[in-house]
Amino acid sequence: MPILEDYILRIEKTCGEEISTIVTFKYGKKAEVIKKILENAKLNKSLAGLIYELSFQGKTFRLYSSGKAIFKGIKEKDTIKKILKDLIL
Amino acid sequence: MSLNPSKIRGDFPIFQRKINNNPLIYFDNAATTQKPIQVIDSIKNFYEKYNANVHRAVYSLSQEATELYEDSREKIAKFINAEPSEIIFTRGTTEAINLIAYSWGLDNLKQNDEILLTEMEHHSNLIPWEIISKRTEAITKYVKINENSTINLKDFENKLSTKTKIVSISHVSNVTGVINDIKNISKITHENNSLILIDGAQSVPHMKVDVKELDIDFLAFSAHKMLGPTGIGALYCKKKNFETMGPFQGGGEMIKNVNFNSKIQKPEIQWNSPPWKFEAGTPNIAGSIGFMEAVKYLDSIGIEKVSSYEKDLTKYALNRIKECKKTIVYGPLDTSIKCGIISFNVQGLSSHDVALFADTFGIMIRSGYHCAQPLHQVIKLQSSARASFYIYNTIEEIDRFVEVLKEIEQF
Numbered sequence: 001m002p003i004l005e006d007y008i009l010r011i012e013k014t015c016g017e018e019i020s021t022i023v024t025f026k027y028g029k030k031a032e033v034i035k036k037i038l039e040n041a042k043l044n045k046s047l048a049g050l051i052y053e054l055s056f057q058g059k060t061f062r063l064y065s066s067g068k069a070i071f072k073g074i075k076e077k078d079t080i081k082k083i084l085k086d087l088i089l
Numbered sequence: 090m091s092l093n094p095s096k097i098r099g100d101f102p103i104f105q106r107k108i109n110n111n112p113l114i115y116f117d118n119a120a121t122t123q124k125p126i127q128v129i130d131s132i133k134n135f136y137e138k139y140n141a142n143v144h145r146a147v148y149s150l151s152q153e154a155t156e157l158y159e160d161s162r163e164k165i166a167k168f169i170n171a172e173p174s175e176i177i178f179t180r181g182t183t184e185a186i187n188l189i190a191y192s193w194g195l196d197n198l199k200q201n202d203e204i205l206l207t208e209m210e211h212h213s214n215l216i217p218w219e220i221i222s223k224r225t226e227a228i229t230k231y232v233k234i235n236e237n238s239t240i241n242l243k244d245f246e247n248k249l250s251t252k253t254k255i256v257s258i259s260h261v262s263n264v265t266g267v268i269n270d271i272k273n274i275s276k277i278t279h280e281n282n283s284l285i286l287i288d289g290a291q292s293v294p295h296m297k298v299d300v301k302e303l304d305i306d307f308l309a310f311s312a313h314k315m316l317g318p319t320g321i322g323a324l325y326c327k328k329k330n331f332e333t334m335g336p337f338q339g340g341g342e343m344i345k346n347v348n349f350n351s352k353i354q355k356p357e358i359q360w361n362s363p364p365w366k367f368e369a370g371t372p373n374i375a376g377s378i379g380f381m382e383a384v385k386y387l388d389s390i391g392i393e394k395v396s397s398y399e400k401d402l403t404k405y406a407l408n409r410i411k412e413c414k415k416t417i418v419y420g421p422l423d424t425s426i427k428c429g430i431i432s433f434n435v436q437g438l439s440s441h442d443v444a445l446f447a448d449t450f451g452i453m454i455r456s457g458y459h460c461a462q463p464l465h466q467v468i469k470l471q472s473s474a475r476a477s478f479y480i481y482n483t484i485e486e487i488d489r490f491v492e493v494l495k496e497i498e499q500f
Contacts, residue, residue, distance in 0.1 A: 014441050015457030016472025022441065047500045050449045051442075060165070062442060066109045066449045070441055 002077050004085050007033050011077050012072070014016045021080055028065035033088055037063055056085055091394045091401070100125040100386075100479045106248025111451030114486045119121060119263050119291060119430050120193045120455055121313045124383075128316055131382035135375045142371055144342060155339045158374050160380035162364070165323050168384045168392075170299040177324040177364040178372050182290040185309030185324035186257070188367060188442035189286055190217035191332040194254075200226035202267065203252040204284075207232040207240055210446040212460045214288040227254070227498070234467060238265040238420040246277060253283045260292035264473065266430030268292070271303050279304065285332065294387075295428050296396045296481075298326050300479045317383035319374030324367075331363040340369035386459055390393060395480055399429035402478045402487065406431060409491040415498045419468060429478035432459070435498055439475040446497045447474075452490055 007029045009017075014020040015049045025033045036064055043053035052063045098104050100268040103123050106113055111369055115123055135157065136180045142152040159173070166173040179185040198204070204218050204272050208231050224228045230253075250257070256278045271287055271312075276284040277284040286307040292298055293308070294315030308325040312318055326334075336343055343366050346359040361364045366439050387395060404424045410416055421427050435443050440456035447454050455475040465472065475488065 004111075014439075014472075018438065018439055018471045019441065021443060036493070047496065051446055051500060053500075061412070062445075064445045064449055066445070067443055068443060068448070070439075072439070 011073055012037045019075045022072055025067040036088050092398045094483045108451035110450050111429045114452040116476040117453045117455050118479040122316050122479050125386055127386055128379045128382045132375045132379045135378045143374055158377050159329040160212055161377040164381045166383050169303050171325045175325055177367045179324050180320055181311040181322035182309045186214050187217045188337045189307050190221045192337045194221040194333045198225040198227040202227040202254045204229045205253050205256045207258050208234050210465050213262050214257055238267050240269055251283050255284045257286040259288040263291050264432050264459050264464050268426050275304050297392050306330050314381035315383055318376045318379040321373045321380050338368050338369040343369040398426045403429045404445045406487045413494045432473040432475045434473055440472040443474040447493055450493050
């Protein structure tokens with residue numbers, strides 16, 4: 001049974017006054033994660049298949065084709081992990 | 090353009106790789122620079138042929154290692170027009186500033202003495218002084234910056250007083266790229282009988298820095314920002330200032346004699362002469378050799394050519410960025426007072442969004458505070474994106490970067 005840690009390389013708070021957290025997905029799982037997130041989250045807008053603005057469980061976040069996602073206004077890792085669990089697993 | 094970037098790029102193995110299926114465009118040179126094969130080989134060569142501890146042994150290998158280590162000191166000293174005995178090897182700029190804050194600061198600062206800094210300082214030229222001011226009850230004061238991010242000289246002169254014991258200031262801002270007029274600031278500082286420390290992390294790699302011409306007391310800089318390895322840097326200390334400085338750390342090498350006095354049941358310690366007095370323990374020998382090789386590499390191009398090439402690149406980039414209607418650049422646009430550092434934001438997007446988007450194209454730019462949170466607060470920014478250039482960057486890379494900026498502006 002897959003667990004979230006199979007997909008995530010790092011979760012880290014960004015540097016700057018704005019509260020944001022960046023999630024980096026494992027390189028080998030990047031394509032699978034992006035596919036699952038795009039299937040499950042609501043797409044608000046996107047640009048050339050490189051950047052997606054998505055909504056899920058009342059939270060808005062941006063997903064990048066490089067395998068990273070940025071969650072604005074959330075700094076608690078557990079909140080982000082819960083969202084990602086529901087999106088990916 | 091005064092140098093040949095494509096020839097230079099051939100010396101940097103990292104540019105053979107791709108990031109997110111794109112050729113690597115490395116625009117985070119203010120954070121660290123890439124390493125030419127000459128530097129990489131020099132470190133490998135040391136470990137393969139010369140590895141031994143320095144200064145400690147009579148055998149040949151140690152003497153060869155010592156010679157290389159001291160050659161590095163000589164080469165680095167010459168690069169900034171100092172004497173070899175005025176160069177202390179450190180882990181980098183941060184440790185060099187800490188060395189002065191602790192060695193000079195603890196021995197010379199007392200209650201109500203003043204340390205003069207500026208609003209544009211990197212945390213590494215701010216935190217050590219805040220720590221020392223707490224320990225000594227000296228007071229830190231911050232010189233204001235003008236609207237174009239240059240130092241407010243009037244405020245500098247107003248804040249400089251008989252209580253000011255040291256002025257510690259960056260030569261070039263790591264956020265705006267502003268070049269401070271150190272010669273003038275140093276003159277004013279010395280007329281006030283104060284000492285001056287220059288954070289040269291962003292200047293020594295990019296422009297001619299002559300410690301005698303600038304007439305400064307201390308200069309801190311890092312190898313890794315000038316093609317050398319990480320974990321090694323240097324502190325220039327004007328000879329006469331050594332007399333006022335106690336040791337920084339204790340251990341081997343920094344002592345001449347540790348004679349155990351059986352009467353008092355304590356060792357009597359005699360310090361080594363400077364600069365070794367300030368280099369406790371086994372130093373980063375391989376790092377110093379890599380540092381020397383980096384300096385040789387820059388010397389082979391000529392630091393004036395490096396400077397002029399970067400100015401051309403910056404001018405070109407600033408002009409092209411004007412085409413990006415939602416992009417705001419911070420700091421001066423005049424390259425006569427600015428190095429190859431451009432901090433900016435794209436309206437409606439966070440700096441991290443811009444950096445993550447650029448990353449999908451293989452373009453490495455920085456986002457956040459760049460370790461200069463007070464400056465961001467002064468210019469009322471939550472964070473900024475930053476592109477910074479070096480000798481291997483090209484006009485074509487800037488063109489690509491501007492196209493990517495235009496694209497993200499559409500989001």
